[in-house]
Amino acid sequence: MPIPASPSSAAQQARARIAAVLHELRLDAGLTVRALATACGWSAAKASRIENGRTQPADSDLVAWCSACGQPERAADLTAANRQAGQLYVEWRRRQRRGLRQIQESALTEIEQTALQRIYASNVIPGFFQTAGYCRSLFSAFVAFEDDIPDDVDQAVAARLERGRLLRDGGRRFVVLLEETVLRYRVGTPAVMREQLLHLLQVQRLPTVALGVIPFTADRTGMWPMESFYLYDNTRALVETLSAEVNVVAPAELLLYERAFAELGRLAVYGPTAAARITAAIEALDTGGV
Structure with a gap:
């Protein structure tokens, strides 16, 4: 081939x-x-x-x-x-032929085996932070965009929501960096987004979660916005593109992603300051702003 x-x-x-x-x-x-x-x-x-x-x-x-x-x-x-x-390079189209539910179940298994999950998100809220409405909006868009994906959205949503319980299980840590733009992207209706952002405020308080928001106004001369990526302990980085997932395991490349995560983390705000950014996004929804 x-x-x-x-x-x-x-x-x-x-x-x-x-x-x-x-x-x-x-x-x-x-x-x-x-x-x-x-x-x-x-x-x-x-x-x-x-x-x-x-x-x-x-x-x-x-x-x-x-x-x-x-x-x-x-x-x-x-x-x-x-x-x-x-x-190392897996086409989404090939995986999606078996349905979205199967992808969510396999991802859950891997996260269960990971002690430290680090995520940089520049496009959507990470899966284990998602509400049912937000998740359903995303998956419905996937099915509409890719003609040959089985329509198993309800089952896939249920499988993805299973990830949320891992936030409350002992023995795992989740360090997540969100670009502030992610809080403003309208994935679903304003009501869906409001529910999602309120949920984000709740999970931010969990002892297993460290959530940082990179403000619009951050000085990007030293670190630019990039594609979303996931770090599983110190063994693998997963980068999602439109057509595929790229699995990075070479030590030199892993070090690059770990360095990028550390640099992005220095741009982020945390705690009450991050919560204020999320609250501002909610207020913008309520007033029809951006």
């Missing part, structure tokens, strides 16, 4: 490492590309594409390659690495 263009250098690097190992296996076996292709029953073009990282190999391709090179025992490790590389 052709490899989709990926904004994740971690995914590209993982695939490049697999291709490099396959190249070394072929050289160690003393085989030309054509000879290896013949042994595997392929065209030389296919073998060349796999070795140069232009085509992602199937598990069966890796087994055939390793066997042709006289090292069948290497296939298991390469297969595992190949699957992990494929998970």
Whole structure:
């Protein structure tokens, strides 16, 4: 299968490492590309594409390659690495074909296993802070935008609201940075937004939550607004784009996201000052302002 263009250098690097190992296996076996292709029953073009990282190999391709090179025992490790590389960049369309509920349930499982969740949100309120009305407005927009998503909005809303209980469970911490614009975006009716913002004031007071709001007026010369991202302990960063989720696991890239989170955190206001920003957004709804 052709490899989709990926904004994740971690995914590209993982695939490049697999291709490099396959190249070394072929050289160690003393085989030309054509000879290896013949042994595997392929065209030389296919073998060349796999070795140069232009085509992602199937598990069966890796087994055939390793066997042709006289090292069948290497296939298991390469297969595992190949699957992990494929998970670094996951197209939303592929995941959404199984419905929104399934995505919410899998996310809940991962958050349950995370002790420290750090989130920078520049577009919407994070899932475990969402009310039913806000969540339903979002999911209804997803279904309307993507023609082939099953309409399981009610079930997906119920699954997402399950995340809210994690805010009150012991043993977890949630550090969330919101751009002030997120408080003003009209996701749903004014009544839906008012309920959501009032709920945000409530969860802000929870001992497991540290909520910061980055004001409109923050000096952005040192740190610009960026795409929303999620940090799971110190092991993974998840970046959501319009078409896919990008999973960042390379240590150097994780350090970049952790540094960005720290810099954004220095721009934020907290406690009563953050609550005042949320209250101002509620008042703007009540008066018809922005």
